[in-house]
Amino acid sequence: MGRKKEPLEDSDVGLSVGPPKRSAAGLPSLSETLPHAMAYMGPSRAWKTLKAVNQKDGFDCMSCAWPDPPERKAAEFCENGAKAIGWEAEPLRIPSQFWADNTVQSLGQRSEYWLGQQGRLVEPVYKAAGSDHYVPIGWDQAFGIIAQELHALDTPDEATFYTSGRTSNEAAFLYQLFVRAFGTNNLPDCSNMCHESTGVAMGETIGVGKSAITYADFAKSDLIIIMGQNPGTCHPRMLTALEEAKRAGADIVAINPLPEAGLINFRNPQSPRGLLGKGTDLADQFLQIRLAGDMALLQAVSKRVLDAESAAPGTVLDRTFIDEHCQGFVGFAAHLATLAERDVLAATGLASSEIDELAQRYFRADRVIITWAMGITQHKKAVATIKEIINLLLLRGNIGKPGAGPSPIRGHSNVQGDRTMGIWEKMPPRFLDALQDEFGFDPPRKPGLDAVDSIRGMRDGRIKVLVALGGNLVHAISDTGVAEDAVRRTRLSVQISTKLNRSHVVVGEQALILPTLGRTEKDLQRGVEQFVTVEDTVCAVHRSAGPLEPIAKDVLSEVAIVTRMAQAVLGHKVPVDWAGLRFDYDAIRDHISRVVPGFEGFNTRIRGKDGFVLPHGPRDSRTFPTATGKAMFTVNQLETIGVPAGRLLLQTIRSHDQFNTTTYSMNDRYRGIKKGRMVLLVSPEDLAGLGFEDGGYVDVHSEAEDGKDRVLRQLRLVSYPTARGCAAAYYPEANVLVPLDSTAEDSNTPASKSVVIRLEPADAPDFGTPAGSGR
Numbered sequence: 001m002g003r004k005k006e007p008l009e010d011s012d013v014g015l016s017v018g019p020p021k022r023s024a025a026g027l028p029s030l031s032e033t034l035p036h037a038m039a040y041m042g043p044s045r046a047w048k049t050l051k052a053v054n055q056k057d058g059f060d061c062m063s064c065a066w067p068d069p070p071e072r073k074a075a076e077f078c079e080n081g082a083k084a085i086g087w088e089a090e091p092l093r094i095p096s097q098f099w100a101d102n103t104v105q106s107l108g109q110r111s112e113y114w115l116g117q118q119g120r121l122v123e124p125v126y127k128a129a130g131s132d133h134y135v136p137i138g139w140d141q142a143f144g145i146i147a148q149e150l151h152a153l154d155t156p157d158e159a160t161f162y163t164s165g166r167t168s169n170e171a172a173f174l175y176q177l178f179v180r181a182f183g184t185n186n187l188p189d190c191s192n193m194c195h196e197s198t199g200v201a202m203g204e205t206i207g208v209g210k211s212a213i214t215y216a217d218f219a220k221s222d223l224i225i226i227m228g229q230n231p232g233t234c235h236p237r238m239l240t241a242l243e244e245a246k247r248a249g250a251d252i253v254a255i256n257p258l259p260e261a262g263l264i265n266f267r268n269p270q271s272p273r274g275l276l277g278k279g280t281d282l283a284d285q286f287l288q289i290r291l292a293g294d295m296a297l298l299q300a301v302s303k304r305v306l307d308a309e310s311a312a313p314g315t316v317l318d319r320t321f322i323d324e325h326c327q328g329f330v331g332f333a334a335h336l337a338t339l340a341e342r343d344v345l346a347a348t349g350l351a352s353s354e355i356d357e358l359a360q361r362y363f364r365a366d367r368v369i370i371t372w373a374m375g376i377t378q379h380k381k382a383v384a385t386i387k388e389i390i391n392l393l394l395l396r397g398n399i400g401k402p403g404a405g406p407s408p409i410r411g412h413s414n415v416q417g418d419r420t421m422g423i424w425e426k427m428p429p430r431f432l433d434a435l436q437d438e439f440g441f442d443p444p445r446k447p448g449l450d451a452v453d454s455i456r457g458m459r460d461g462r463i464k465v466l467v468a469l470g471g472n473l474v475h476a477i478s479d480t481g482v483a484e485d486a487v488r489r490t491r492l493s494v495q496i497s498t499k500l501n502r503s504h505v506v507v508g509e510q511a512l513i514l515p516t517l518g519r520t521e522k523d524l525q526r527g528v529e530q531f532v533t534v535e536d537t538v539c540a541v542h543r544s545a546g547p548l549e550p551i552a553k554d555v556l557s558e559v560a561i562v563t564r565m566a567q568a569v570l571g572h573k574v575p576v577d578w579a580g581l582r583f584d585y586d587a588i589r590d591h592i593s594r595v596v597p598g599f600e601g602f603n604t605r606i607r608g609k610d611g612f613v614l615p616h617g618p619r620d621s622r623t624f625p626t627a628t629g630k631a632m633f634t635v636n637q638l639e640t641i642g643v644p645a646g647r648l649l650l651q652t653i654r655s656h657d658q659f660n661t662t663t664y665s666m667n668d669r670y671r672g673i674k675k676g677r678m679v680l681l682v683s684p685e686d687l688a689g690l691g692f693e694d695g696g697y698v699d700v701h702s703e704a705e706d707g708k709d710r711v712l713r714q715l716r717l718v719s720y721p722t723a724r725g726c727a728a729a730y731y732p733e734a735n736v737l738v739p740l741d742s743t744a745e746d747s748n749t750p751a752s753k754s755v756v757i758r759l760e761p762a763d764a765p766d767f768g769t770p771a772g773s774g775r
């Protein structure tokens with residue numbers, strides 16, 4: 001099957017840079033949406049698919065974890081959702097001949113964009129040891145190879161089992177069951193690189209690592225503070241919720257080193273005002289903070305709140321809430337008394353008056369929501385920073401009441417559900433006990449390896465088999481050079497995927513690719529249509545069932561792959577009816593209902609109109625399941641990153657036309673960048689100060705504590721209104737610069753938004769022979 005399209009241009013040969021946009025998601029995005037989906041799928045397939053997205057009887061959009069509103073619109077998707085759907089649902093298949101025509105090595109020279117454009121994976125393929133080719137093989141043979149290699153290990157801990165966050169609850173539950181029955185807790189996931197810092201900080205302070213609000217709370221809030229998040233690109237439908245909140249009277253504050261289009265102004269394609277191009281000015285205040293300055297800012301705001309209370313006792317703090325529900329207030333207040341404003345200004349790059357204004361907004365508001373994403377979680381002090389978010393909210397009882405609460409905004413559409421289902425290298429004993437009661441085997445108790453530690457394990461030869469349920473580990477994790485060498489040392493790497501990516505071409509001695517169905521497709525088991533379930537960022541669980549015929553008859557669902565793999569590897573080792581579960585997803589849900597708290601009556605409740613919202617003690621009843629039974633104020637020592645003179649702090653970000661490691665196109669429209677990704681955004685003042693010019697080329701060296709020189713060559717400098725001292729480049733390309741050992745304290749999440757870099761002048765790239773173009 002072919003596709004009428006321009007030849008693939010995946011080099012930066014046509015790179016052009018224009019001014020960044022002020023507003024997001026208005027008319028330009030509607031006109032972008034439909035052609036994009038249609039170019040991939042054709043009009044009738046596009047229509048069939050798009051009309052089912054996020055509808056109650058349709059499928060869950062796989063582009064992000066943003067929740068669905070109670071009342072769905074006819075078109076309940078955004079531009080980027082349409083891209084994700086088009087990318088998956090395009091009826092283009094990788095033919096068998098492809099594997100004969102291309103060596104693994106030659107595919108390794110291709111860009112991520114090129115790999116993703118080759119079409120859907122439709123048959124299992126195997127690369128034998130010593131061979132440089134994949135060859136098609138049968139499913140039974142594939143599972144046989146996995147069983148053989150897993151049985152050959154000295155201990156089950158020599159294998160690691162990665163999961164990316166698109167996996168359904170049902171597949172995730174069975175996968176962790178299989179892995180634990182096999183005998184290890186090595187269950188790293190994309191969350192380790194994403195919101196792990198959130199889980200750690202919220203777990204310790206309020207006892208639940210998930211958003212403490214519901215969708216309806218946005219419209220009830222007086223103040224919404226958005227930190228380290230780019231909703232215009234990464235959660236576009238959030239802008240609708242923000243617009244509604246704004247109409248209902250909320251103030252919005254954006255804290256970001258970049259003036260991201262969606263934070264400043266929103267043109268709603270579904271309202272007349274948006275169509276006229278006026279839009280809503282979203283942010284009432286924009287604080288252009290330096291990278292990693294948030295911890296200092298939050299402490300400074302809390303200090304101002306405490307000072308205001310001292311000046312007018314009994315008027316600012318929510319004393320009743322603090323006395324009844326919290327612990328640690330006195331120590332926290334005493335610690336903040338020592339905070340030096342000078343340190344705050346240096347860390348944040350802000351003026352005292354800006355912080356005063358934010359503090360005023362905070363204590364004028366009765367109901368405050370703080371949202372955040374990767375701009376907060378991917379720093380060395382991320383966990384401490386999120387604890388400061390909680391401190392600030394606790395001061396005025398901003399949790400467990402309408403319109404208020406901490407709300408991490410999750411990325412992958414079911415990353416939160418996967419965790420709930422047990423995809424975590426250190427699930428608590430009560431979960432393991434429940435597994436044991438339900439299935440009658442003793443799951444391993446020793447904590448397993450997370451994503452960074454799994455790479456270390458492969459690098460050091462301790463991990464010999466890598467199995468990945470989705471994702472693109474080798475390109476998503478930090479320190480690309482180290483990660484690639486590590487994976488190449490394994491005896492077997494297995495990828496269960498919809499489409500080709502770098503993790504299929506940088507592989508172990510032996511490698512398997514197992515093709516799976518995506519969200520857009522019908523999942524038929526013995527002729528009966530099954531549905532799966534997902535959990536969004538505000539803990540709502542609902543059904544998902546795709547409308548399209550499967551891409552090819554040989555492609556299996558994730559549930560089918562996991563259960564067949566389990567049968568091949570475990571035989572009758574544990575008393576689980578894998579085959580029965582494969583043909584009846586209700587039976588999987590019955591197990592879940594007995595193992596996972598909050599899922600009682602799963603099969604009945606999921607068939608209700610809206611699914612159901614999981615219980616959440618802090619949100620529902622101000623019950624805090626922490627070690628002390630109280631919400632915890634914490635004392636966190638302020639530490640700022642010392643950036644030596646002549647250096648910059650680099651963050652790695654997503655463009656508008658990518659989903660994590662998947663590139664939909666080479667454009668980043670809102671930031672004014674077209675047909676290229678190898679750019680470095682730097683403020684005009686820093687460019688001048690460092691003696692470089694807009695449009696010039698540089699080699700970017702990262703200056704890590706280990707002294708190793710990591711370099712990304714020939715980036716084009718773009719003069720951009722980012723905070724002083726800060727720079728930005730696209731992920732995953734810039735992952736070569738992030739040292740594996742540079743991680744957040746306590747969560748081990750790669751600190752991919754604070755990399756100290758040095759720029760060296762470079763020549764412009766030679767596009768004489770377009771790199772990786774043509775097909």
Ligand SMILES: Nc1nc2c(c(=O)[nH]1)N[C@H]1C(S)=C(S)[C@@H](COP(=O)(O)OP(=O)(O)OC[C@H]3O[C@@H](n4cnc5c(=O)[nH]c(N)nc54)[C@H](O)[C@@H]3O)O[C@H]1N2
Pocket residue numbers: 063064065080194227228229230231233234235255256257258260289290291292293294373374375376379410411412651652653654655656658659660661753
């Ligand atoms: N279209 C699209 N949608 C996506 C994704 C995608 O790749 N493409 N990915 C999905 C996933 S898995 C995730 S986790 C989310 C990611 O969603 P985001 O976290 O919004 O994505 P990033 O591009 O990493 O953007 C981080 C934002 O934080 C800001 N920032 C960086 N460092 C700091 C800091 O120190 N302080 C503050 N205050 N701000 C900072 C950056 O300028 C940027 O605006 O999106 C999900 N949705």
Ligand SMILES: Nc1nc2c(c(=O)[nH]1)N[C@H]1C(S)=C(S)[C@@H](COP(=O)(O)OP(=O)(O)OC[C@H]3O[C@@H](n4cnc5c(=O)[nH]c(N)nc54)[C@H](O)[C@@H]3O)O[C@H]1N2
Pocket residue numbers: 164165166167190191193194195374378411412469470471472473475476477478496497498499500501516517518519558652653654659660661662731732734735738752
């Ligand atoms: N430098 C830097 N690194 C980062 C980040 C950053 O901001 N900066 N962000 C981090 C974050 S937040 C995350 S979440 C990770 C993402 O890490 P991953 O989740 O590992 O990466 P993705 O790019 O989302 O994975 C995409 C692949 O998933 C497969 N896939 C797609 N749909 C399905 C499906 O339905 N089933 C299956 N089985 N496979 C499917 C396709 O083969 C596709 O190529 O990256 C992290 N890495």
Ligand SMILES: [Mo]
Pocket residue numbers: 190193194195410411412
């Ligand atoms: Mo993520």
